[in-house]
Amino acid sequence: GMDLTVDDSGKKNGPRHLTKKGDPEVRRLAYNAAMAACRSAKWKPFYESYLARGFSKTQALVALARKLCRVAFALMKNQSKYQPA
Template structure:
């Protein structure tokens, strides 16, 4: 749910471009990993590194918006919203989860089976 043809092609193309040991490495390649600005007792802002292709991040953001309305992901979306997260923060969380699911499917050559119908 949420990932369409263009997003799937972009994710597969990104997957083919590198050798990734884990989903964390794949997320970092896409530029969706967090940059932490902590020092001593100061807890700074967390931001996306945005090192990867901006088009893939845009497609994942759009996929997260679509997924947030689907039965499979709506509960997770509402959970994070109820915790006080901003809409954009929750969409980034969903986009990262979608990318991790896609990575797992590509790594194992598996097929996606929806939890809900």
């Protein structure tokens, strides 16, 4: 539910926008987690790097939310604890 929809064909690059597919409650919780994480010392550089690339604040937060979901899934899959390096 937090992916980009791309409308490309041949040499034409169409508009890209965030989709609203998937469970809206999970999307809301992941977005809220990203809003909290972007203020932490560990995740702030990741968030700011997307802003520096020209992403809007919402797009940067969605990218951070996706990253947090991937980290959470990996921790759950491997039954390990989060150890920021």
